[in-house]
Amino acid sequence: MSIGPDADTGMRDKVRVMTDTLIHHLKDAPPPPLGPSDTEACVSGQIADAIIASGLTDRPIGDLIQTVMDRLTQAGVPLARMMVGFRILHPLFDGMTIAWTAENGVEVEYYQALTEDNPDFTLSPFYWMIKGQVPELQLRIDRDALVDKFPLLQRLRDQGFTGYYARVVTFGEGPMQVGTTDGLALSWSTKSPAGFSERDVCIMQQILAPLSLALRVMIKDQIAKNTLNAFHGPLVGERILSGTVKRGDGERLAAALWYSDLRNSTGLADQLSVEGFLELLNVYFDCAAGAVIEEGGQVLDIVGDAILAFFPADAAGEEAAATSALRAALKAQERLVEAKAAECKCAVEINFGVGVHFGDVVFGNAGTRERLKFGVIGRAVNEVARTQDMSKLLGQPIVATDQVVSRARPDAGLRLNDMGLHDLRGIPAAKRLWALRHNADIAPANAG
Template identity: 40%
Template sequence: MPEKEASASAVLIDGVADWLMSQALGEADLHDIVGGCCDRLLAAGIPLWRGFVTFRILHPKFASVAIVWRRDERTGTVERIETLHGEAFTSEDWRQSPINHMLSTQIPFLRRRLRGEEAFLDFPVCEELREQGASDYVAWMVAFARDNEPGPHQDGIIGSWSTDRPSGFSDSEIRTLVRIQRRLAVSLKVQIKQQITHTVLATYLGKDAGRQVLDGQIRRGDGEMLHAVIWYSDLRDSTRLADSLSAEDFLETVNSYFECTAGAVLANGGEVLRFIGDAVLAIFPIRDGDPRSACEGAMAAARDAEARLQALNQERAGKRLEALDYGLGLHIGDVMFGNIGVPERLEFSVIGPAANEVARIESLTKTLGRRTLASAEFARCAPRDWESTGAHALRGVGTAVEVMALKT
């Protein structure tokens, strides 16, 4: 390559490296970092046909993520592939992959020519890529810590570059890719750690509470007064179930019940605040002063929960397991939404009379024989075919509260 042309390419590659560092300093999407890096490498003259990265994540559903870029005319398309726990690192494709080989042997670099006299197709993926048009395959690995235990649970990034140029990558291009891939790994590491932080906080606190903590509300007493629809549901006969089932079977049963109730809350715009034993405390915030939207969200969640429970009980009947049931209380009120506890151990939750009242309303579902009960305040904001069950004295509440039930 002429010196002037080589210098121009070096400037463009410097631009890719600088761009990757800027992504590490901001809040960028992993998908956009990989796609943007590959697009820029292609624009700088690297004959990239496919780019691939994969990494482990800390997530309640997924074990790992892979991001695949493929050239499409002048730029590329990006695909994100998430692998569930239990499916990662167990398939035959995984066992026969270059990635598994590199992790097992701790080889940080692997190259396979896919065409010509030097072709070496010792992994199934090499055959697959050649059939799709690739001519050269370069895999790489960057570990995040030197004391990582070798194997699939190692913390780091594994990736690969492929080209469809008949002659493959040149030595100069591979040197460029090696330089860029370390900066790509740095940028991805920063964003992966940020994503893990958001995921952990959202998983254990809820999305809104997690966001408030990240925004700085971390001191005891930090919070806000919130007008909200409050949901409280409780599994029926849980003590008897706990006594009659093994710990593993009871845990599975409770989680199935949470899928019905808490899952319905989340699917309909609510936020789960706490799991209190086998009870669910959740809210549907009223942010614009009009409670109707929040009430309708709670009613939609209640219908969804009943449908989920019916499907679950049909499944349990097929296994000759007894049906599950729950009680649900719905209420509207003002609550303090914030940090409670001691400075060394805080919990982001709701406190206030309304939170106590909704739990007392739910407790009446057992004595009144109704699955769902609501306060009169809630019923007025969610018009349905309600009927009054009368005014009830609730423990810890000074005046009797009118409690409503849907007509059956």
Template identity: 30%
Template structure:
């Protein structure tokens, strides 16, 4: 028992044994632990694992636990966590925004509970009192389930939001022949609200993190969450600076119309900015139909070479993506995408600009301006991609020396090179095939 106490904290005996922790005492111990977890901002899967461990150690006959909730994320609508007795592990799954068309959701107990304003549902799965009115219950009985409990706890993450009320869904399954006892049900119901509060704290943390990273990028979002929010807060960073821009966007917008052009821009960004992210770069901002990004250089010359290597392979992937898109656009009679891309190396100031009431997190500085001017020369020189000498020095693909040019408005002259991505594209094709 001493070893069990060490593993499961202050759970020392079973509910119903007239001990200090029976009944309400046990519930208080679990609820106190849940509040401590909320204060420490513990991950949801760790909370579930710790809570189930305490329940199982106290003798509750739990074989499966599911926790689910909606979340604010650009890629998926909801998250679920499932703990199962055979593995003793919590597995997380993400769910796309297809609930309305998903039979599993439409025919689920949770959907019925929402529609009918019910927060507690219990079903015996065997014996004369069995009710199998949802398809999932039949599946659970086939897995030797005998009793099923579903709890729903509504909550509000932001009272000013128009997204409506959120909910924590929680279900328990047991295979004990006699099912859950009344005391089991009382305990599970009594800890539900504290568990929901703990989850809510983490949901709000994760949603804030998601919003910041979606709108600012991963590194900038991290910096803002860690307090770098005042006007003038900044860090000097050395980086490979990427500036890409869609060509002939005005003509394309006139051809397809304003509403359709937004969709066209998103396809273009998926092909260009998406390649930056795929190769470890950071997209800092979109300027109309242009993308400003960086590949940070941390410490030494080796890291500079690695950053240049990543940037060039991202550029090669852009070329492949645009060519694939244009084949489809040609078949649809749509104008083809074209673009210019300039890359440069230098020190930039990475931080907040604007006014104190409304700041933007970006990079500013001479090197960023020079990368933008290099991109502008791509059209003049008839090249899609131009890189400065510091980038060309560290890339493995062949390059053509275009010559030395003055960058408009900077007073700087740089030697420019046009990379040949044929070999890089072949390597990427092989990687995709494997």
């Protein structure tokens, strides 16, 4: 039918009315119902938005996992367990897992020795998938024969789990390899009698990319924090990550300073093998630096066999900082006594002195434009080192200045002997020194 200039006016009016009525109906009509694939995409999109929002915050990684699991279960995915595992750079641990269960929520665990000599690792589904380049694994735990290959899945079967879905995600172009930090592995498990449906797996697959991206960012952040904390201490690490990275950035603060030095280190290095001397150093560091960390102090520097630490007074107060530093000195010597009592071969050869002082320092960055060092600078640093030197001359394991002793809590139960005034090398004014002793079992830190 043609409606031209010569067409009947009444017919044109009827067509116009019909068209207007149809447009009005389409504008006001509700959208058509979503099909199964549209529903899954909508649910997955909402969960992906929640993942991105959580990933943009500075909240712990466990909070992200809890958010994801809450959203998945609310969407009807019958999850009873989730696990994500990845490697980290840490001097004590090889890997980290975050597990979620319907009963206990999120739990974080660290693992040592994720090597091919560890059967707990090599008999895991994740190892099998990475080693065999199997990116995806879906099983019926209650019926598939492959379950018998993995002790973990056998335990899950005994606990009533029915379905298992796992993925290995690689960070980069190539496949993930055993022993690298370039990826992660995730698994979901259910106790539903029907296992996982196609809809369940589809939703989990669709959120995998945003979840892996958020986890990758958080894992890299965790690795950076672990590395900085291990090599610089948490206080320095936090400041570096927060942006205190330019030459000259810093602050002035009051602190209790702590300095220890191993006796006869040159002779021991000559007598022992490289491995033996390093083992001895580690025992010494466990005694000395370990005591500082236990008392809440910050190990700032390890130069050869000397340890520089401090206890900032800004938050805790001068009394708490001074008391903690003196207690750390006592604990360091007590740890050595315990190591010797336990017949540790290395400990027999170890003696060290500790100096404790209190003063103002500059805490910040100094160095060249290409190589900076974050630490403490000032006269007080020299004074604590010279105080430690006096422990050797006075034949005392711990020597403290009047500045730190006078600030310690009166009821701290410290045994102090007044050693009188002494000139410290390079320090203009004589200082009153105190010997701090715990019991007669602590050997004198003399020139051995």
